[in-house]
Amino acid sequence: MTRLWQAALLLFALVAIYLLPGTLKNYGVYIVTLWSVYVIAGMGLNLTVGYAGQISLGQAAFWGIGAYTTAIALKAGLPFFAALPLSAALCFGVGLLLGFPALRVQHHYLAFATLGFNVLVFLAFRNEDWLTGGTFGINNIPRPILFGWRLRAPLDFFHLTWIATVVMGALMALLLRSPWGRAFAALRDNPIRAESVGIDTTFYTLLAFAIGAAYAGVAGAFFAPLVGFIEPAPFAVTTSLSMLLMVIAGGSGRLFGPAIGAIVVVLLPEWLRFAAEWYLAIFGVLIVVMMVWLPGGLLSIPDRLRAARVLK
Amino acid sequence: MTALLNVRDMRKDYGAIRAVDGVSFSVDAGEILGVIGPNGSGKTTLFNAILGQVTPSAGAVTFEGQSVTGIKPLHLARLGIGRTFQTLQVFGQLSVRDNLIAAGQEFGGSTWRRLFAAPDAGLGARADDMIALFRIGHVAHLPAGSLSYGQQKLVDIAMAFMSRPRLVLLDEPCAGVNPALIDQLTDLLRQVNQQTGATFIVIEHNMDFVMNLCARVICMAQGRILAEGAPASVQANPAVLEAYLGS
């Protein structure tokens, strides 16, 4: 496939996703918007985990920090387009701090360090009533106003979220194409070699966490007005696990991995609803099957097929 | 004239094992120094201690008259000291060409500005030159991790030269490389040495390679320097022969 065809196909897909929810009922639009939000958070985690090779089980904490920051800011009367960068910046800062343990420990130790961080943030959401409303959460979070128009209709809000997702995706693509993207991959592949060729692994490790966290912050900023009511539960460690599953199921270290992975995590459970109480079991089996036969994720299927054809 | 690199009384202990035991030597700019010695004699550890990969137990290193003892590999790299590794160390998932660019992109300019630089960081042409020089054009677009051992070794060596270092420490560059290529590698290194004035310290077990390339050789045994001098005289030294053949 030539580059031109690829670009045309991508454009078609982006526009189709923009238009498709127009045919859905409100609940369907909500699910697709949720998918879109997850894609943003997943792209950030994909940078941290897939490209820079730093394991993180704390992405939902950043997602939560972004959501609470936006909710509180909106309730205080700040416009959405001020709350959004605020959420991203706050997550960037906290993400930078979470990068420091990664300078000392790796792999499963780092997994537990980030998991501990997620638990800590979750407890803060639950216990700091004065700020977060505790277990009651924050309700009546208003939808953004765009050119004097409040995006109350689910479809309007989806369109805004989807445009943000595409913009964040484009920024990520540019980042990954730049020399920084190569430095992140070098850090992942061989940190010792990276240092010996002048790559500042401290800098890139911290930035991998900070940028990944900022993406989760943006996702959170859209999540809060999407649901209109937030409480601590969605930001627990289980969501971080789902987000990691998303990155791996889609294809870790592949640009479009999170978009595919989010289908598995957000849409697949919906499609499996026909199976009633069996749906979690089916979901579990599918994940096991996929991890065993497709450890490279769904986007590794074309490579697999190509390799199989070469062998024949 | 002061030496380019000066190592004084270098020592490295691993628990009770004294891997490097009071080694002193210096290298002049433009020189090619060979380091030989039996397995386990402390050659790699000496490199690692000079390069800040491990913290020396004692000793001092100066580069261009400036103390660099215990400085981290990152900063030594930026001062102009490159290295290759005895065990393969490439960026496995990156293409060969990206490996080379990655090995040169962080030199000069600010890290922040590189975010907005061209994807190849302006090093595409230099990477292609290096690919041609090392004859790895047919695999340039493959992930480096998928190459054969010898091919990865060549990538590893080529990477060390991307930043135009003034001093390069090579740890067994010939190991696993086919004999026909070893002669080419000798020519290549001599060529780089003459054209750029780069200085080399080469650990190698291949005596032909050492004899051809190096003007001066150090032989290590049990963490110490056993003999030093012209390659032929070191090779003929009875103590050296005994170290290699003896217990």
Ligand SMILES: Nc1ncnc2c1ncn2[C@@H]1O[C@H](COP(=O)(O)OP(=O)(O)OP(=O)(O)O)[C@@H](O)[C@H]1O
């Ligand atoms: N990380 C380490 N921990 C403990 N001992 C070590 C370590 N690295 C090296 N040693 C010991 O130090 C001694 C010197 O090892 P070194 O790798 O420097 O030898 P070498 O001369 O490079 O050998 P070769 O020619 O086989 O590469 C050996 O006895 C080795 O077991």
Ligand SMILES: [Mg+2]
């Ligand atoms: Mg060695």
